[in-house]
Amino acid sequence: MKVTWNGKVLAESKETKIVEGNYYYPPSSINKEYFKESDHRTTCVWKGVASYFTLQDGNKVLENGAWYYPNPSKEADRIKGYVAFDPQVTKSQ
Numbered sequence: 485m486k487v488t489w490n491g492k493v494l495a496e497s498k499e500t501k502i503v504e505g506n507y508y509y510p511p512s513s514i515n516k517e518y519f520k521e522s523d524h525r526t527t528c529v530w531k532g533v534a535s536y537f538t539l540q541d542g543n544k545v546l547e548n549g550a551w552y553y554p555n556p557s558k559e560a561d562r563i564k565g566y567v568a569f570d571p572q573v574t575k576s577q
Contacts, residue, residue, distance in 0.1 A: 508566035
């Protein structure tokens with residue numbers, strides 16, 4: 485699976501994990517030059533607290549366009565550190 489945005493590859497991996505319809509990519513598959521830590525957080529009842537990245541390529545910005553669970557609940561431990569993306573990015577096989 486590959487994720488692109490603004491013509492750039494954000495992540496690519498054959499080892500994604502699907503949770504609630506979202507593909508989560510391993511941290512090692514992320515092209516970090518397009519990711520900036522965000523202060524935004526949300527809480528999922530069963531996964532825990534999600535941290536976010538803002539995506540940036542030159543002047544193009546997608547606020548909180550990717551998220552991950554740095555310390556998920558036991559039930560969601562399999563996606564610890566894995567990154568999921570906003571529907572505005574393109575996913576393909």
